Amino acid sequence: MIDLLNMLRYKSEGTDIDFKSAQYRFNSGTEADKSELLKDILAIANSWRDGTGYILLGFKDQRPHPAEVVGIQESIDDSRIQQFVNSKVKPKLTFRYEEHLYEEKTVGIIIIPRQKRPFYLATAYGKLKSNVVYVRRGSSTDEAEPVETIAMANEDTGRGNLKIELSLLTPENEELPNSFAHTYLQFTEEFPDFVRERKPRGPFDPPEFIGLERDNSDFWREYGEYTRVNQALIALRLVLINRSGVQLSNSKLEVTVEALDSQAFQLIAGSDLPDEPEPTWNITSHLSAQEVLAKKNVKLEVDESGRTPICHIRLGSLLPGEQARSELLAILPQAPSRLLLRVRVLGGELTTPIEEEHLIETTGEVLSMDFEGYKKFFFAERAKGR
16 A cells, blocks of 8 residues: 555546545534535546546645645544445445555545446535536536536446456466375485585696686585475466456455464465576676566565565556466475465455455475485486476
């Protein structure tokens, strides 16, 4: 939400955004006071726009500069606003109200997805008339003309509830299985440094490029970790398809995993998985500018600051019929386990997240080994071509 507020405050008021420097007089307000809230919500809901509409409370418009954050002094419960608005407005209007701490001040935001219009009051209330369609034109509110109201209905014909399809795929783009058979490695000692055997140099051998290539002393330790990860890894990609007739804006996935038998596991972004180590490395090798930029622009992040790791995946806006594919996400169980994968789908047009659960079972054996045992395992796997 902080990213969204950062973006919105740099926009100018228009058909999709309205800044209010103070909270609405709702808790102890008169009908005239409360009708101001109704009018602004109706105007944004009926406006001609492509995406979600927003009313930001605690922001002072000072175009052409970013809106100033002044904060609000009084809180309003979302459930009270929902009950109030939908007891007055026809048809049922989908929206939500949230309060957040932003730049050390409390601010409010009313989020109004694009949906089938027009909206109006069946009965006059406060300063508002019945059966009048209020609409936002630029940065002001006006009464819609009858022909404009008809145009709204015609444009929105067929617009209904959002239909979102979520798929879990393997890296090979096949449906993710419900069970996996893996090997789980546990090492009983610290692996030694890697020392490569070198043959004596002859007088006719080509010269070495001193300083460009070095032995990787951590090779065995790095390869042990690489093997441990890849033997137990569950890698997946999430695909979201917008099957509805309207755009889904600012779509995002939140993924959490629960081990039902309390076994330990890790949640890892695919970009953070270890690469296959090399016994030597070249000091001239480095990431290209494109690779550095790609790492900075990763849209899949695993947050481990809370009690349970959570993966945030930003997919952006999806047009009707459009799909978005996430980067790879990896689950790394430490032993056979039953894992409950929970996914929440969020978006500007979704008043409540869509939630799905997927049960994954992992089987297999746990192998404890010292360094000599690992080397035998390593060369056996190499012989199999793994």
